[in-house]
Amino acid sequence: xxxxxxxxxxxxxxxxxxxxxxxxxxxxxxxxxxxxxxxxxxxxxxxxxxxxxxxxxxxxxxxxxxxxxxxxxxxxxxxxxxxxxxxxxxxxxxxxxxxxxxxxxxxxxxxxxxxxxxxxxxxxxxxxxxxxxxxxxxxxxxxxxxxxxxxxxxxxxxxxxxxxxxxxxxxxxxxxxxxxxxxxxxxxxxxxxxxxxxxxxxxxxxxxxxxxxxxxxxxxxxxxxxxxxxxxxxxxxxxxxxxxxxxxxxxxxxxxxxxxxxxxxxxxxxxxxxxxxxxxxxxxxxxxxxxxxxxxxxxxxxxxxxxxxxxxxxxxxxxxxxxxxxxxxxxxxxxxxxxxxxxxxxxxxxxxxxxxxxxxxxxxxxxxxxxxxxxxxxxxxxxxxxxxxxxxxxxxxxxxxxxxxxxxxxxxxxxxxxxxxxxx
Numbered sequence: 001x002x003x004x005x006x007x008x009x010x011x012x013x014x015x016x017x018x019x020x021x022x023x024x025x026x027x028x029x030x031x032x033x034x035x036x037x038x039x040x041x042x043x044x045x046x047x048x049x050x051x052x053x054x055x056x057x058x059x060x061x062x063x064x065x066x067x068x069x070x071x072x073x074x075x076x077x078x079x080x081x082x083x084x085x086x087x088x089x090x091x092x093x094x095x096x097x098x099x100x101x102x103x104x105x106x107x108x109x110x111x112x113x114x115x116x117x118x119x120x121x122x123x124x125x126x127x128x129x130x131x132x133x134x135x136x137x138x139x140x141x142x143x144x145x146x147x148x149x150x151x152x153x154x155x156x157x158x159x160x161x162x163x164x165x166x167x168x169x170x171x172x173x174x175x176x177x178x179x180x181x182x183x184x185x186x187x188x189x190x191x192x193x194x195x196x197x198x199x200x201x202x203x204x205x206x207x208x209x210x211x212x213x214x215x216x217x218x219x220x221x222x223x224x225x226x227x228x229x230x231x232x233x234x235x236x237x238x239x240x241x242x243x244x245x246x247x248x249x250x251x252x253x254x255x256x257x258x259x260x261x262x263x264x265x266x267x268x269x270x271x272x273x274x275x276x277x278x279x280x281x282x283x284x285x286x287x288x289x290x291x292x293x294x295x296x297x298x299x300x301x302x303x304x305x306x307x308x309x310x311x312x313x314x315x316x317x318x319x320x321x322x323x324x325x326x327x328x329x330x331x332x333x334x335x336x337x338x339x340x341x342x343x344x345x346x347x348x349x350x351x352x353x354x355x356x357x358x359x360x361x362x363x364x365x366x367x368x369x370x371x372x373x374x375x376x377x378x379x380x381x382x383x384x385x386x387x388x389x390x391x392x393x394x395x396x397x398x399x400x401x402x403x404x405x406x407x408x409x410x411x412x413x414x415x416x417x418x419x420x421x422x423x424x
Contacts (some may be wrong), residue, residue: 040067079114082170085109085129087089087118087407092131098181103142103244104131126157127162128178132171142244143171149220149243157209159241164274178231187227187293189415190305193333197375199294204231204371205238210287211364213246214280221247221278225286226267228291247278254396265299266312271358281358287355287367292316295346297331313354320351327381336382339407342374 007149083318084286088109089096098106107129119125132143150161165172169198180186183202188193194202205223213220224245231241245262259270267283272278289300292312296361298305309315319325326347349370360369 002272002276007173038047046282077147077161078174079118080152080163080165080172080174081165082165084111084118085165085172085174088127088128098128103243106130109174111162111174126177128175130175140171141388143173145246146173146243149246153213153220155209155211155212157205157239159239170284175241176421178241180232180236180394182228183230183232183294184227185239187297188231188299193297193331195295196334196338196342200371200374201236202230202232202238202289203294203346204368204375206240206290207287207364207368209238209240210283211368213240213284214364218248219280219395221280221288222283223247223278224263224267225283226264227290230290269358270356279358280364281361282359282365283359284353284367287364288350288361289313291346291353292320292329295331295343295350296329297333317351317411318356320347323347325394336380338381339374339377340379340381340384342377343378344372345370 039387061283086092088111089107090109091228092105092107097106098109100106109127110121110124111117111127112119112124132140146161149162150158154160159178160176161176164174183194183206186198201380210222210225212356213222222240222243222245224242225240229240229242231239233239261273263272263286267286267289272282272285293300296312296316298312301310302312303310316329319329323344326344329347330343349362350368352360352362352368
């Protein structure tokens with residue numbers, strides 16, 4: 001299908017202007033606020049209100065100063081027209097909204113296989129269409145960063161970017177649809193707790209995604225690692241999404257990248273918040289926070305909890321440091337359905353990831369190696385509990401039986417003629 005808009009060259013230069021191709025002027029963001037299926041689980045994406053304003057001049061439009069970062073040709077992405085995506089989502093109807101973030105809305109849609117044409121609901125390929133609020137210049141920069149990074153980076157644990165749309169003031173991205181939604185919803189919104197085995201699977205997948213980003217001579221720092229950015233497919237395979245804040249990491253003999261502090265409060269590494277010095281170890285800290293959330297079932301920041309428990313890291317640190325207290329960290333909704341050795345290892349990994357000294361934190365490759373064996377553990381606490389209860393019952397029964405036997409034997413002895421004669 002011939003495309004009417006040839007804006008890719010302009011996009012690659014990081015332009016902020018618009019093209020003049022013909023397009024429907026229907027506004028995605030004109031939807032009435034009361035009609036939206038608002039995802040209340042969407043967290044604030046800012047450390048404070050000013051953190052996500054226009055970045056300093058050294059933060060380039062593409063979030064990378066290195067043009068050699070390309071690992072695949074971005075032009076392999078499909079280029080959609082606005083009308084195609086409008087039809088694919090049923091005119092961006094409110095009941096197709098999957099969620100909302102600082103960028104705009106995410107809609108569920110369907111497209112034909114191996115093409116950009118819209119398909120009937122339930123047929124073809126299911127996709128997630130992310131729109132951009134038209135009045136957000138910073139959002140445009142993040143939109144470009146999404147295309148830039150996900151157009152280059154391909155890995156089983158990164159969400160797949162299928163294509164994009166840029167027409168007039170419309171900016172949209174088309175992703176693979178992730179059946180089970182975000183990790184955040186499973187941990188904090190669902191009535192049924194996410195099983196321990198699934199938590200380990202998700203943690204390992206997310207760790208592999210970060211390890212891939214950090215690998216090689218041209219590392220990428222994710223910079224916004226949190227539960228709402230970890231999406232799950234039908235088999236609970238984790239994939240990292242939302243690369244709007246990703247940035248090229250230090251290269252050569254550089255130890256860090258100096259940049260404006262952005263991210264989500266509660267997940268950002270302390271040295272990054274204080275100095276603006278960004279390294280891959282900043283992502284490792286964020287991973288430690290998420291791992292702690294999966295272990296405890298608590299949010300990184302929760303003002304509804306008592307004083308002293310609102311900041312998850314501050315509350316959990318004393319428990320992480322004491323092996324005898326690890327069990328007190330476990331999400332109570334799991335009851336005893338968790339691996340004892342697994343909990344101890346996860347607590348240990350989280351402890352080192354959350355070290356205030358960034359150099360003391362492990363690499364994500366090391367984290368992957370530590371998490372991998374935890375998938376095969378079957379020492380469930382409930383089995384150990386039943387085993388101990390059974391052993392205690394057998395010991396008690398044996399003890400009671402011995403007492404009964406001794407009492408009976410002593411009665412027989414007392415009634416013997418010899419003893420009776422002596423007593424007389």
